[in-house]
Amino acid sequence: DGSVNKVTAGFGGLLRDYRGEPICAFVSKAPQGDTFLVELWAIWRGLVLSIGLGIKSIWVESDSMSVVKTINKMQHCPKAETCLIQIWKLLSKFDEYRISHSWRETNRAADHLAKMALCGNDVVLWPVDFSHSLCNIIQDDARGTKYPRR
Secondary structure, three states: OEEEOOOOEEEEEEEEOOOOOEEEEEEEEOOOOOHHHHHHHHHHHHHHHHHHOOOOEEEEEEOOHHHHHHHOOOOOOHHHHHHHHHHHHHHOOOOEEEEEEOOHHHOHHHHHHHOOOOOOOEEEEOHHHOOHHHHHHHHHHHHOOOOOOO
């Protein structure tokens, strides 16, 4: 997920195994505040991390329908061509992959991570490093907690 406000831009994501258990998370600062590009950078960073961990099959979920359609080549976005080429190259390294849309309400962990304040530019967090609030969000997700849209 990406987060852009007047002062900062950043992105974050959560890698889970096939059972939904967290593997690790990442948080990064973004160099500029274009929301679409920040969302793409989040996916790019998650793919790089996944390949580094030896993951062979991946299912990427994003709450940006536009980003999902663009990566799946259902729409064109010239401003993001360079980033998209890198994402497509990374996806080709997986044995299988899926890119799909998820509703904002089911994306709370990534949203939480994207809004975290960073001491550095790029941080990988392991479950032992997760904040209490992130652990609570992950547990709520595992229980299927419903969140009202605001």
